[in-house]
Amino acid sequence: MLSHDFTLRKKHLGWLLLVGGVLACIAILSIDVLDVGREGGIGPAQQIALAVSALGALIGLTLIPLGDDPA
Known part of the structure; x- marks a missing residue:
């Protein structure tokens, strides 16, 4: 990975x-669980952050089968 001709692949x-x-x-869900003093559950900013991170994970899941093509 530290070589001069390293290329980031779609799988990586x-x-x-x-x-x-x-x-x-x-991390977002554990922050909500561990923050006991606050009431109200998951707020709008946390919902957006959860959606963005889940979308990133889903995009990553779709890139893995594409294999060794350069990204």
Whole structure:
């Protein structure tokens, strides 16, 4: 990955987006669960962040089967 002729492939980009999106969803939901003093549940900003991170994970999931084509 640190070579001079490294090219980011669609599979690599897909895995990065999938893992990043899933970790972001887990982080957003865990912040809501651990913040006990606040009432009201998931707010509009958290809903948008969850939707964007889920969309990123979904895009990453669709890129993985495309294989070794350059991104």
